[in-house]
Amino acid sequence: MADFEIKDLRASVEGRQILKGVSLAISMGEVHAVMGPNGSGKSTLSHTLMGHPGYTVDGGSVLFKGQNVLELEPDERARLGMFLAFQYPVVVPGISMANFLRTALNSKRGYDGKDKSKQVTPKEFRSMMKSELEVLHMDDSFLPRYINDGFSGGEKKRAEILQMAMLKPEIAILDETDSGLDIDSIKFVAEAVNRMRGPELGILIITHYTRVLEFIKPDYVHVLVDGKFVLSGGPEVAERLENTGYAEWGHAEEEPKEVA
Amino acid sequence: MATVPKIEVGADYKEKYGFFVPEEYVFKAKRGLNPDIVTEISWMKQEPEWMAKMRLRSLEIFRKKPMPKWGADLSVIDFENIFYYLKASDKQSKTWEELPPDIKATYDRLGVPEAERKFLAGVSAQYESEVVYHSLQESLTKKGVIFTDTDSALRDHPELFKEYFGTVIPPADNKFAALNTAVWSGGSFIYVPKGVHVEIPLQAYFRINAENMGQFERTLIICDEGSFVHYIEGCTAPIYTTDSLHSAVVEIIVKKNARCRYTTIQNWSTNVFNLVTKRAMAYADATMEWVDGNLGSQITMKYPSVYLMEPGAKGDVLSVAFAGKGQHQDAGGKMIHVAPNTTSTITSKSISKAGGRTSYRGHIKIYPGANNCKSFVKCDALLLDDESRSDTYPYNDVDAENVTLGHEATVSKVSDEQLFYLMSRGIPRAEAETMIVNGFIEPFTKELPLEYAVELNRLIQLEMEGSVG
Ligand SMILES: Nc1ncnc2c1ncn2[C@@H]1O[C@H](COP(=O)(O)OP(=O)(O)OP(=O)(O)O)[C@@H](O)[C@H]1O
Ligand SMILES: [Mg+2]
Numbered sequence: 001m002a003d004f005e006i007k008d009l010r011a012s013v014e015g016r017q018i019l020k021g022v023s024l025a026i027s028m029g030e031v032h033a034v035m036g037p038n039g040s041g042k043s044t045l046s047h048t049l050m051g052h053p054g055y056t057v058d059g060g061s062v063l064f065k066g067q068n069v070l071e072l073e074p075d076e077r078a079r080l081g082m083f084l085a086f087q088y089p090v091v092v093p094g095i096s097m098a099n100f101l102r103t104a105l106n107s108k109r110g111y112d113g114k115d116k117s118k119q120v121t122p123k124e125f126r127s128m129m130k131s132e133l134e135v136l137h138m139d140d141s142f143l144p145r146y147i148n149d150g151f152s153g154g155e156k157k158r159a160e161i162l163q164m165a166m167l168k169p170e171i172a173i174l175d176e177t178d179s180g181l182d183i184d185s186i187k188f189v190a191e192a193v194n195r196m197r198g199p200e201l202g203i204l205i206i207t208h209y210t211r212v213l214e215f216i217k218p219d220y221v222h223v224l225v226d227g228k229f230v231l232s233g234g235p236e237v238a239e240r241l242e243n244t245g246y247a248e249w250g251h252a253e254e255e256p257k258e259v260a
Numbered sequence: 261m262a263t264v265p266k267i268e269v270g271a272d273y274k275e276k277y278g279f280f281v282p283e284e285y286v287f288k289a290k291r292g293l294n295p296d297i298v299t300e301i302s303w304m305k306q307e308p309e310w311m312a313k314m315r316l317r318s319l320e321i322f323r324k325k326p327m328p329k330w331g332a333d334l335s336v337i338d339f340e341n342i343f344y345y346l347k348a349s350d351k352q353s354k355t356w357e358e359l360p361p362d363i364k365a366t367y368d369r370l371g372v373p374e375a376e377r378k379f380l381a382g383v384s385a386q387y388e389s390e391v392v393y394h395s396l397q398e399s400l401t402k403k404g405v406i407f408t409d410t411d412s413a414l415r416d417h418p419e420l421f422k423e424y425f426g427t428v429i430p431p432a433d434n435k436f437a438a439l440n441t442a443v444w445s446g447g448s449f450i451y452v453p454k455g456v457h458v459e460i461p462l463q464a465y466f467r468i469n470a471e472n473m474g475q476f477e478r479t480l481i482i483c484d485e486g487s488f489v490h491y492i493e494g495c496t497a498p499i500y501t502t503d504s505l506h507s508a509v510v511e512i513i514v515k516k517n518a519r520c521r522y523t524t525i526q527n528w529s530t531n532v533f534n535l536v537t538k539r540a541m542a543y544a545d546a547t548m549e550w551v552d553g554n555l556g557s558q559i560t561m562k563y564p565s566v567y568l569m570e571p572g573a574k575g576d577v578l579s580v581a582f583a584g585k586g587q588h589q590d591a592g593g594k595m596i597h598v599a600p601n602t603t604s605t606i607t608s609k610s611i612s613k614a615g616g617r618t619s620y621r622g623h624i625k626i627y628p629g630a631n632n633c634k635s636f637v638k639c640d641a642l643l644l645d646d647e648s649r650s651d652t653y654p655y656n657d658v659d660a661e662n663v664t665l666g667h668e669a670t671v672s673k674v675s676d677e678q679l680f681y682l683m684s685r686g687i688p689r690a691e692a693e694t695m696i697v698n699g700f701i702e703p704f705t706k707e708l709p710l711e712y713a714v715e716l717n718r719l720i721q722l723e724m725e726g727s728v729g
Contacts, residue, residue, distance in 0.1 A: 050684050053676055078686035090681035094699025103695065104685035146699070147681075163685065 001063075002027045004171050004202055009060035011048040017058065018044040020227035026171065026202040033213055033238065034206045036224035037246045042206045043087050045224070046175040049204075050084040051077055064171065079108060083169030085160035087176040087206075092147035097159065100147050101129070101166055108167050132165040135192045137184075153180035161192050168196075173204045178212035190215030210242045225249040292340045295319060298442050301345045305411055305445075308418065318431035318441035325435040331621065332559040332590045337533055342505055344443040344476070400458070405489075406451040407462050410478050413449030420451060424482055428511035428539050428567075437537045440476050440509040447477035447508065452487040452518075461490040461523070461709060479510040483518040483546075490521040492709070504531050506557075512540035512548065516570070519547040525712060527556040527719065530587060538564040545572035551707050552579040554589050555719065563621060565594035568602035568633075575604040580704045582723055583616030583648070592621040592653075597633040600660070608639040609701050612648035613723070620652040620669070628659040636666040642700050643673050644693075694724045 002025030011019040018041045026032055036042050048055045049062060051074035062069045069077050092100070102125055111118040133140060136158045148156050157177050164172055174193070178186050193216050197203070205216060213221075213235070221237035222229045223246070230249050231237055298319050302312040327334055400407055406417060414421050431441040452458060483489055506528060514520045520540065528534050534557040540548040550564035566575030577593030595604035610618035620639040641650035652669050674696050682692035698705070698717050705713045 050680075052680050073689065074680055074683040075686050075688050075692070078684055084684050086681070086684075090675075090677045092678045092681065092696065092699055094702030095695050100682070100685070100695075103687055103691070104682075107686040107688065107691070167685065 001025075003064070005061075005063045006049070007061050007063070009045070009048065009062065010058040011044055012056050012058055013044060013054060018227050019048065021060070022224070022227070022229060023060075024204075024222065024229070026204060028170065028202050029197075029199045030220065031197065031203040031205060031216060031218045033218035033221045034204060034224055035208065035210075035221060035238065035241055038208075040224045041227040042224055043175055044227075046084055046087070046173045046204075046206060049077075049173055050074055050082065075107065078167075078169075079110070081170035083164050083167055083172045085157075085164055085172065085174040085177050087179070089148045089151075089156040089160055091149050093149055095147050096144050097147055098143040101125075101143075101163065104163070105166055128166060132162055132192070135165070135188070135195060136162055137188045138162065154182065154185045157181055158185065158189060161189050165192060165196060170200060171202050171204070172196075173206070175206045176208065177205070178207055178209060186212055187215060210238045213238050223249075291343055293319070293322075293342070293344055293443070297344055301443060301445070304345070305414075307414060310422065311414065314426065314431070315442045315444075318438045319443075321431050322435060322438035322442055325432075325438060327435060328561075331561050331619075332588045334533065334535075334559070334561075337505060339439075342475075345445060403456050403458075404453040405456060405458060406449065408449050410447040410449045410480060411445065413480070417449075417451070420482070421449070421480070424480060424511070424513060426511070428513060428541055429509055429537055434537060436507045436535045437509055440478060440507050440537070444476045444478035444509065447479040447510075448481070448491065448493070449479070450481040450489060450491060452481075452483050452489045454484045455486045456484075457488040458490070461492045463492045475506050477508040479508070481510075481512045481520060481522070483512070483514045483520045485515045486517040487515075488519045490523065492523045492712070493526075504533060504558075506532050506534045506536070508536045510536070510538040512538075514540055514542045514546040514548050516544045516546060518543075519549075521549040521551065522564075523551040523708065523712070525553040525555075525708070525716060528560075530556060530558055530584075532557045534560040534562065536560075536562045538562065539567065540565070540575070541567045541569055542573040542575055544570035545574075546570075547574045547576070549576040550578070550593070551704070552577065552591070553704065553716065554579070554581045554591055555723065557587065557589075559588045559590070561590045563592045563594050563623070565596065565623075566604065567596045568598055568604065568630075570599045571601040573599065573602045575602075577604075577606045577608070578704055578707060579606075579608050580701050581608075581610040581618050582720070583610070583612045583618045584723060585614040585616060588617045588619070590619045590621060592619075592623075592639075594623040595625070595635055597624075597626040597630045597635065597660070600629065600631045600633065602630065603634040605635070606637045606639075607703065608637075609704055610639070610641045610650055611644065611697060611700065612641070612650050613644040615645075615647040615649075617649045617651075619650070620654070622653070623655045623657075624665065625657045626660045626663055626665075630660045632662050633660060634664040636664075636668075638666075638668045640669070640700070641671045642697065643671065644697075690724065694721045697724060 004026040006022055006024040009019055009022040010017065022045060024032065034042055034045065044055060048057060051072065057070050064082070065080060067080065069080065069082065072080065102120060105120045109118045109120065138158055142151070142155065142159065148159065151159060157180060160177060177189060181189060190212065205218065207213065218235055221233060221235060223231040223237065223241065225246060295316055298315045299312065302315055406413065408416070426441065429437050431438045450462060481491060512520055512522065526534065538550065542548045548566045552562065552564055554560045554562060564577050568575055575595050579591055579593065581589035581591045583589040589610065592608055593606040595606065597604065606622055608620045610620065612618045618641060622637055624635045624637065626633050637654060639652055643650060650671055654667055656665060658665065674693055678696055679692055682695060683689060698720050705716055708716065
């Protein structure tokens with residue numbers, strides 16, 4: 001059995017069914033890419049996996065570490081080892097990035113304000129931060145800024161990967177992390193992700209473009225159309241899409257519009 | 261209405277107040293309000309005759325003025341069932357054990373040190389910062405700064421006192437200002453001479469005087485030309501009082517080129533009606549800043565105001581209100597532009613929870629001829645659930661030309677998207693909500709000295725857990 005198993009997942013938004021039976025098995029060390037046209041349900045998949053309250057699960061299960069994560073709160077899923085890099089990272093005014101990262105790290109470690117041994121020390125925090133910032137070619141000037149507030153599209157995406165690096169998940173879902181990034185930024189992000197790649201991490205990378213897959217080489221590629229996988233295979237699937245687009249599944253070639 | 265047992269004057273009465281008390285005379289605190297009680301208060305304090313007369317005159321005004329019909333419902337206040345004057349020594353005679361368990365528990369959770377708790381609870385007039393206070397006093401005195409309690413100021417600086425007392429807020433201003441003028445006791449008096457900058461904030465804390473926590477404090481601050489002072493009153497730990505009416509008056513005069521900041525964070529126990537009149541007069545190029553945080557109490561009505569008297573004057577109000585179950589925070593600000601080229605801003609943040617109610621009430625008045633004024637009002641309300649409520653009542657009177665007036669109001673709920681984002685990083689729901697609320701009031705918190713900011717965030721956390729007494 002794979003480490004992370006999505007079985008026949010069905011989900012709806014505002015009464016409309018979007019995911020119509022998605023199954024996917026991810027084992028540690030693997031990178032799976034999910035590709036699909038706009039509106040095919042990719043973000044619905046990522047949000048449903050993470051437990052966004054706006055998405056209703058109509059059926060199926062997601063097994064991870066012996067639990068059906070669909071029954072857990074988002075924070076419990078995160079503490080179990082899941083991570084979602086958002087397609088549209090959320091602005092939260094009044095909370096500094098540094099405070100946010102520290103709080104998240106403490107929560108992840110099970111620090112509840114009592115057992116000080118679990119608390120991340122300022123020194124530890126700084127040194128963790130420093131090395132990750134370097135890889136992502138970010139400077140620490142964004143740390144006192146409010147969460148994603150006034151960040152450029154590219155900065156937001158890099159900040160997501162920074163959070164991933166700090167929180168060290170076991171299952172990471174990257175929802176269009178490459179969109180809105182220039183080529184240099186894609187390289188930095190890919191480098192950071194590749195550093196984390198290994199037998200301790202399974203990755204689900206959602207994207208429109210094959211470009212990012214040149215830097216983060218997937219083991220498997222799945223094509224999502226209208227809430228269902230219509231094709232799964234190795235890296236060659238991405239190449240095929242590169243040439244033919246989604247036309248063969250009844251979707252006209254469209255240049256995806258991205259506002260990050 | 262809470263009851264207080266009859267208390268005999270403490271043994272140290274005589275040395276404390278230093279006037280002759282006939283051996284057989286035992287002062288008993290009496291409830292109710294009448295000329296005899298007012299006269300007695302003045303006599304006990306050995307006040308000059310003008311003050312005794314002013315008190316009596318104010319009592320008359322108080323009686324004649326109707327209760328305000330707008331704002332919160334005040335009809336339940338029973339003026340005849342209140343002690344208008346208790347000596348500090350009387351207040352101390354309560355014991356720690358007598359405090360309600362929820363108040364004690366809150367002190368525990370806040371981690372307030374024992375000595376400080378007793379001070380806050382009014383069970384002890386002793387406070388650790390005694391030493392700090394004395395050294396502070398020395399350095400202030402050298403610069404000619406006066407920082408004392410208002411009763412002492414009347415005694416020790418009679419001329420200065422008489423020149424300014426009641427000039428910013430005359431007794432006839434409103435019913436509660438009249439009441440305060442009739443029965444006031446305690447409060448702070450500050451005089452900062454020309455050109456003097458007081459570098460560290462002056463805190464009411466430093467004054468070791470239980471009367472500081474009184475119900476009818478009267479504060480008077482005079483910033484002479486080009487001076488600066490930051491005064492901080494209150495603290496975030498709940499102030500427990502068995503008396504259910506707190507009606508203070510704060511008068512501030514900010515002269516040419518001077519700047520005054522007045523920071524309040526108050527967290528009254530939830531039986532208290534907190535009705536406070538705060539007003540400043542700002543002269544040419546002077547700046548007055550009110551930073552006002554209201555938590556606790558049953559009802560708060562408080563609208564700090566600035567009268568912008570001469571060109572270049574600037575007024576700021578930054579306020580936060582938190583209303584939980586059964587609470588109504590009716591707060592806001594008033595900016596009265598008397599002179600041209602004056603500017604003002606009011607920023608109000610309110611949080612309502614568990615059926616609590618917050619109201620923003622604001623008044624911007626621009627007098628005829630006060631041209632080229634600018635005023636900006638921003639009020640943001642955060643509702644934590646569907647039972648809670650928030651309203652805004654902005655009033656504008658503009659009779660001048662070339663005026664820039666801005667008003668922005670938002671009412672929002674804790675956003676699902678923000679909550680999901682924080683939770684997706686492993687932060688539990690309650691903690692994430694608290695973070696969002698603290699983030700919401702951050703524009704306020706960042707104006708506070710660090711230790712107050714930390715305390716306020718911790719207090720919000722307790723309020724969010726619904727565990728505050
Ligand atoms: N909160 C919502 N309210 C209403 N409809 C929604 C909501 N979220 C998603 N949808 C709808 O569900 C469908 C799938 O959306 P989803 O965001 O999953 O697509 P996607 O594959 O991620 O697209 P993109 O490539 O543009 O990011 C779309 O038709 C979208 O309009
Ligand atoms: Mg999407």
